[in-house]
Amino acid sequence: MPSGAVTSTGLELVRRLTAFGQEVAGTLRRASVIDLLVRHVRESLTPSEIAVALFQQTETIDFVLNWPPGRSNPRPLLELAARRGSLLINDGLETLLREAGLASPVVTAGSWLIAPFIAKNRVTGAIAVRGEAGRYAPADLVLLEGLVSQASIALESARLIDLHDDGRRTWQEVVDAISPALCIVDRTGAIRRANRAFADLVNAPPASLIGRPWQAFGGFYKAGIGCNSEVSVLRPIHSDRTAATNPAAPATIKASK
Numbered sequence: 001m002p003s004g005a006v007t008s009t010g011l012e013l014v015r016r017l018t019a020f021g022q023e024v025a026g027t028l029r030r031a032s033v034i035d036l037l038v039r040h041v042r043e044s045l046t047p048s049e050i051a052v053a054l055f056q057q058t059e060t061i062d063f064v065l066n067w068p069p070g071r072s073n074p075r076p077l078l079e080l081a082a083r084r085g086s087l088l089i090n091d092g093l094e095t096l097l098r099e100a101g102l103a104s105p106v107v108t109a110g111s112w113l114i115a116p117f118i119a120k121n122r123v124t125g126a127i128a129v130r131g132e133a134g135r136y137a138p139a140d141l142v143l144l145e146g147l148v149s150q151a152s153i154a155l156e157s158a159r160l161i162d163l164h165d166d167g168r169r170t171w172q173e174v175v176d177a178i179s180p181a182l183c184i185v186d187r188t189g190a191i192r193r194a195n196r197a198f199a200d201l202v203n204a205p206p207a208s209l210i211g212r213p214w215q216a217f218g219g220f221y222k223a224g225i226g227c228n229s230e231v232s233v234l235r236p237i238h239s240d241r242t243a244a245t246n247p248a249a250p251a252t253i254k255a256s257k
Contacts, residue, residue, distance in 0.1 A: 013139070016044050017146045024154045028161050030054065033154045034065055037127070040147055042067070045140055047129045048110065053078045054117070054125035054155070063125075074128055076102040081114035081126035086148075088113055088141040090134060111135040115148045119156040189213045 020040045027033050034052055041050055051074030054063040066074060076097055081087070083100055089112040094104050110130045117125035127148060129136075171193070175182055181198035183191050191209045199206040202217040209217075 013143055013146065016040070016143060017150065020147055021150050024150055027154055028158055030063065030155055030158045033151055033158060034063070037147060037151045038065065038067055041127075041129060041144065044143060044147075045113070045129055045131065045136070047131050049107075049128075049130040051078060051128045052125065053127075055082070055123065073105060076105055077112070077114055077128035078126040081116045081128060082123045084114075086113075086115040086141060086145050088136055088138060090136070109133065113141050113144045115141075115144050117148055117152040117155060119152050124152065124155065183209070183214055185214050189215060 020036070023040075024033060024036050027036065034054075038050055038052065041047065050065075050067040052063075052065040053075070064074075079102055080097060080100055084096070087096075089096065093108045093112060097104050097108075107130070110133050113129040113131075113136055115127055116123045117127070127144070129144060172195075175193075175195035176197075178195055179197060181195065181201045183194040183198045186192055190211050191214050194206060194209045196206060199209060202209075204217070
């Protein structure tokens, strides 16, 4: 009978999952999430081998971690997890792989836990954990599923942050290449984004502009600074009544001497 690396009591499972959740909360990089997951799996399940992969939209692997390094190709096991879901395998691994049309890795002996990462009903990765023969029990699979579930949330959050950061960098590169000064304001008239031309025009570091009312920099056109420049202030869409009273109402100011 499998001895189980984790006690079957619900309290122990909750304690371990809570500890992982507290550490992974706010982790903003995928590699850091995987590092934390691997550390908690090692502490909780004392495995002899761990393999983790993250998949792209095309289901190709774009990130692989093997612990310890230099182990055999884990891809068949990770693909099995992606296809079949979470499994506890104490024997019959080669049969499962053969039925799935997957090649067997060099090492199949031992007790295996496999589980997929899932976000928005899509498999985004998988993990395979190997222990000594007969090492793992159903409670261990429940723990791994809980850890992977929390890691899936953190990985999806990190992916969205990466997309947002990429979008901000692309936007900034585009607007910085525009010669007219440009700033984007919110409904209160506070600056949310500005290009380098606007920062140069008002003689202020770009980072210092965010959150300040754009009217605070209105003196540049009254003083005639930046002649032959055009300043565009982009504001949210309002109803006619709101726009008439909104402090951000001016949309374009031409600066001249």
